[in-house]
Amino acid sequence: MSRPIKILIIGNGFGGVYALKNLHKFFHNDKKIELALVGEKNYFLFTPLLHEVxxxxxxxxxxxxxxxxxxGCCLDKFYLGKAEIINFDSHTVQVENALISYDYLVLAPGAETNFYNIPGAEEYSFPLKSIADAIKIKxxxxxxxxxxxxxxxxIKRKNMLRFVVVGGGPTGVELAAELEELIKETFSSYYPEEIMEDTSIVLIQKSPELVPAFGEKIRKKSLEILRKKGIEVMLTRTVKEVGLSYVVINENIKIFTETVIWVAGVKPAELKFNQPAKQSSDGRLVVNEYLQLExxxxxxxxxxxxxxxxANKNIFLPALAQVAEKEAKAVAKNIQLLINNKIPEKFLYRNSGNLMSLGQWMAVGEIFNFTFSGHTTWWFWRTVYLxxxxxxxxxVRVAADWTMNLFSPRDISQL
Ligand SMILES: Cc1cc2nc3c(=O)[nH]c(=O)nc-3n(C[C@H](O)[C@H](O)[C@H](O)COP(=O)(O)OP(=O)(O)OC[C@H]3O[C@@H](n4cnc5c(N)ncnc54)[C@H](O)[C@@H]3O)c2cc1C
Known part of the structure; x- marks a missing residue:
C-alpha cells in the first residue's frame, strides 16, 4: 500500500484550526490522506473575547x-511544540525533536504584539494576545x-488609578469600554467612593480617529460613546516611551500611570526557512491568488x-479572525482540488461586516453599507460571538458568565 498524502498545518489558531476542520470535510475517513497539526499550545483560543477575560x-x-x-476525529496527528525550521527542498518541518514530512503545508502561525522598539514598551506594558496576558491585566x-x-x-492615588490603553483599534476600543465597566459596575461595589472618584481611563491613539479600518460612522460613533463613558480619548498622540510609572507621548507630555495596556498593533510570527520566502514590507508571507507561496x-x-x-482595494487583507477563517476554507478546497489533479480556485474575500462591543448594553456594527448601534446591536454581537x-x-459557560454579570459584580479574585 502506498503511503498517505501528508497535509501538515502550522498554527493552532483561527487559520490552522479552520483549515483542518475544512480539510476534514473533504477527507473524512480517507485513509489515503493524513492530517497533522503543529501548535505551541494544546488549545484553541477564541481571541475576540479576550478583553472580557x-x-x-x-x-x-x-x-x-x-x-x-x-x-476530534479529523486530526490524525497533533504535535505540541514550535515549528522551528521549514525545509522547502526536503519538504520537512523541524518541531523540537521531531522531523515531520509533508506533501502540502499550510502556514498559519498568526502574529505577535508589536512594540515598535519604543523604549520601555515591552518591559513595562501589558500586551493582550494570550490567556496569560489577559489574566495579568486583570x-x-x-x-x-x-x-x-x-x-x-x-495626587499619588490618582496616578496609581489611571489606566492607560495604548492603541485605538478594535481591541483597544473594546478593552477601554470593558475596563470602564469593570470600574463602574464592579470595583465601585467594593471600594469607597473617594477611591472610585480617583479612577480614570486614558486611551491613546496615533491616528486622528479610532478604529481607522472601519467605516466613517462607526469611527465617529465609537469615539462619541467612549467619551460619554468618561474615557479620555487622546487622538493623534504617539507613545514615545513607557516607564515603570509613566508614559511619555508627543510634545514630551508625561502621563503618570501604573498600568499601561499595549494593544497598538501586531507583527507576523516569525518562521524560519531553509531558503528565503517573499515577504511584504511588514514581514508577512506574500501569497498569490490561490494563497500559495511563490x-x-x-x-x-x-x-x-x-x-x-x-484585488478590489489593492491592499493586503487585515489581520482579522474572519479573514483567517475564510482563507482557511479556500486553502482546504484548493488542496483537495490539487490532490485530485484539478485546477485550484482563486480566493475572493468578502467582508461579512464588523461588530464591536462597547461595554455592557452597547455595541456598534456595520454590515454592507448599514451602520447600527445600541442595545439590539449588543445582543446581536453577543449572539454572533456565542x-x-x-x-x-x-x-453555555460564556452565556452563564454574561448572565451572572447582569445581576452581580464580576469576580475580583486575583488568579
Ligand atoms: C485581543 C484580541 C481581540 C481580537 N478580536 C477580534 C475580533 O473581534 N474579530 C476578529 O475578526 N479578529 C479579532 N482579533 C484578531 C484575530 O484573533 C486574528 O486575526 C486571528 O486569530 C488570526 O488567526 P491566525 O490563525 O492567523 O493566528 P492565531 O489565531 O493567532 O493563531 C496562530 C497560532 O499559531 C501558533 N504558532 C505561532 N508560531 C508557531 C510555530 N512556529 N509553531 C507552532 N505554532 C505556532 C500560535 O501560538 C497561535 O496559537 C483579535 C485579536 C486579539 C489579540
Whole structure:
C-alpha cells in the first residue's frame, strides 16, 4: 500500500484550526490522506473575547478549547511544540525533536504584539494576545485598586488609578469600554467612593480617529460613546516611551500611570526557512491568488502571517479572525482540488461586516453599507460571538458568565 498524502498545518489558531476542520470535510475517513497539526499550545483560543477575560467578565477557561476536542476525529496527528525550521527542498518541518514530512503545508502561525522598539514598551506594558496576558491585566487592575486604597496622597492615588490603553483599534476600543465597566459596575461595589472618584481611563491613539479600518460612522460613533463613558480619548498622540510609572507621548507630555495596556498593533510570527520566502514590507508571507507561496505551490499561508492582496482595494487583507477563517476554507478546497489533479480556485474575500462591543448594553456594527448601534446591536454581537465559540459546553459557560454579570459584580479574585 502506498503511503498517505501528508497535509501538515502550522498554527493552532483561527487559520490552522479552520483549515483542518475544512480539510476534514473533504477527507473524512480517507485513509489515503493524513492530517497533522503543529501548535505551541494544546488549545484553541477564541481571541475576540479576550478583553472580557482581562476585565473579569468571562472566566479564562471558557474561551479556550483543547485542540484534540475541537478537531476530534479529523486530526490524525497533533504535535505540541514550535515549528522551528521549514525545509522547502526536503519538504520537512523541524518541531523540537521531531522531523515531520509533508506533501502540502499550510502556514498559519498568526502574529505577535508589536512594540515598535519604543523604549520601555515591552518591559513595562501589558500586551493582550494570550490567556496569560489577559489574566495579568486583570490581576494588575485589582492590585492597583488594593494598593491605592491605602494611599492618602490624592495626587499619588490618582496616578496609581489611571489606566492607560495604548492603541485605538478594535481591541483597544473594546478593552477601554470593558475596563470602564469593570470600574463602574464592579470595583465601585467594593471600594469607597473617594477611591472610585480617583479612577480614570486614558486611551491613546496615533491616528486622528479610532478604529481607522472601519467605516466613517462607526469611527465617529465609537469615539462619541467612549467619551460619554468618561474615557479620555487622546487622538493623534504617539507613545514615545513607557516607564515603570509613566508614559511619555508627543510634545514630551508625561502621563503618570501604573498600568499601561499595549494593544497598538501586531507583527507576523516569525518562521524560519531553509531558503528565503517573499515577504511584504511588514514581514508577512506574500501569497498569490490561490494563497500559495511563490515558487512553492504545495505551501500555503493564511491568517495574520499572510499577505494576500485584495484585488478590489489593492491592499493586503487585515489581520482579522474572519479573514483567517475564510482563507482557511479556500486553502482546504484548493488542496483537495490539487490532490485530485484539478485546477485550484482563486480566493475572493468578502467582508461579512464588523461588530464591536462597547461595554455592557452597547455595541456598534456595520454590515454592507448599514451602520447600527445600541442595545439590539449588543445582543446581536453577543449572539454572533456565542455561536462562533466552538463547543456547546463553552457556549453555555460564556452565556452563564454574561448572565451572572447582569445581576452581580464580576469576580475580583486575583488568579
Ligand atoms: C485581543 C484580541 C481581540 C481580537 N478580536 C477580534 C475580533 O473581534 N474579530 C476578529 O475578526 N479578529 C479579532 N482579533 C484578531 C484575530 O484573533 C486574528 O486575526 C486571528 O486569530 C488570526 O488567526 P491566525 O490563525 O492567523 O493566528 P492565531 O489565531 O493567532 O493563531 C496562530 C497560532 O499559531 C501558533 N504558532 C505561532 N508560531 C508557531 C510555530 N512556529 N509553531 C507552532 N505554532 C505556532 C500560535 O501560538 C497561535 O496559537 C483579535 C485579536 C486579539 C489579540
Amino acid at each position: 482581562a476585565t473579569g467578565g468571562i472566566n479564562p477557561g471558557n474561551i479556550i478549547e483543547p485542540i484534540r476536542k475541537v478537531l 490581576n494588575r487592575c485589582i492590585m492597583v485598586m488594593e494598593r491605592a486604597s491605602h494611599v492618602e496622597n490624592r 515558487n512553492h505551490k504545495e505551501v500555503f499561508a493564511i491568517g495574520d502571517a499572510a499577505a494576500f492582496r485584495d 455561536f462562533k465559540l466552538i463547543s456547546w459546553r463553552k457556549k
